[in-house]
Amino acid sequence: MARVRVVVAPDSFKGSLTAAEAAAALARGLRRGAPEVEVVEHPVADGGEGTVDLVLRSGFAPVPARVPGPLGRPVAAVFAVRGGTAVVEMAAAAGLGLLPGRPDDGTARAASTAGVGRLVAAALDAGARRIVLGIGGSATTDGGAGAVGALGARLLAAGGTPLGPGGAGLADLDRLDLAGLDPRLPGVELLVACDVDNPLTGPAGAAAVYGPQKGAGPGTVALLDRALTRWADVVAATTGSDLRDLPGAGAAGGLGFGAAALLGARIVPGAAFLLELTGFADAVRGADLVVVGEGRLDAQSLRGKGPVGVAAAARAAGAEVVAVAGRCDLRDPAAAGLSAVHELRDLEPDPARSMRRAAELLEAVGERIAAYRLGG
Known part of the structure; x- marks a missing residue:
């Protein structure tokens, strides 16, 4: 009789555990x-x-x-290379976790993706012929303008003066010079x-949906949306192409837009692409059950977030899929x-305690899954 095989494939539980830590606990x-079941951590x-x-x-x-962080202070970042491929994570240079304190209106207006552009340049320096830019978890709403500027473009206000930092500065954008x-x-x-x-x-x-998560109050959300509109208008006038409605253009504060419109990037579904890059198809082959998860499952999860993408790939391989989450707000x-x-939260209703005890709780849930699904 074939041994039952379970693949544990969670995303991170933000603020508590990395994906690897969550997988290990489950x-x-x-x-x-x-004990008789084969468990694979992926x-x-x-x-x-x-x-x-x-x-x-x-x-x-x-x-x-070493690159500029979201507010300009240098931060130590790491990217990954194999052969001619480099993987760059924008959160390593412009992530919310790099802010010196809690995000607020000031950081939401001023945070820049300049460090992301510097990471892309470092990958070019390393000889990369293909660069995969993972975007998410950003502190920024600058439409990727900071990254484009760090790669040599000039963003100028009226009279040829440089813009102020971050997304708010784009409200004064007059012209874009791509010669450099x-x-x-x-x-x-x-x-x-x-x-x-x-x-x-x-x-x-980008501003309306994700700005509040980055500290933006209603007035700042409105300002950033107007500034991004100005940015899109100037980019369209400069390039002859308007990509503001491209699916994914609003990701990571609009970094998807700047990369696609000005750096020649192609936007790909993150979960599916990274599953392919890391050999998920081999890991899930022959699996009876796949356990996915993240801190919160909600309507945003249905827009391509990790667990749902993993679930689709697992089902295509013939496996049953169950999820683990700090909380789930999915209706169906x-x-x-x-x-x-x-x-x-069924085990620990208090959110703060649940986050502190996440590893312990995930272990307990792993035992429950074994009992209910595997006959343990």
């Missing part, structure tokens, strides 16, 4: 509850935080770099691994391909 519980990412860690587990090598853009870019395949399909502007855009988990959802 696996401990499963092995304790069903943590995942969808382009946000943890993307570089994910590929480093799959044979890529780390390359350190890094000449190596056209010879490189640049892929943006994106976990959402929002446009750049409007009620479903079955529509996302999930046979069941186990919520940590």
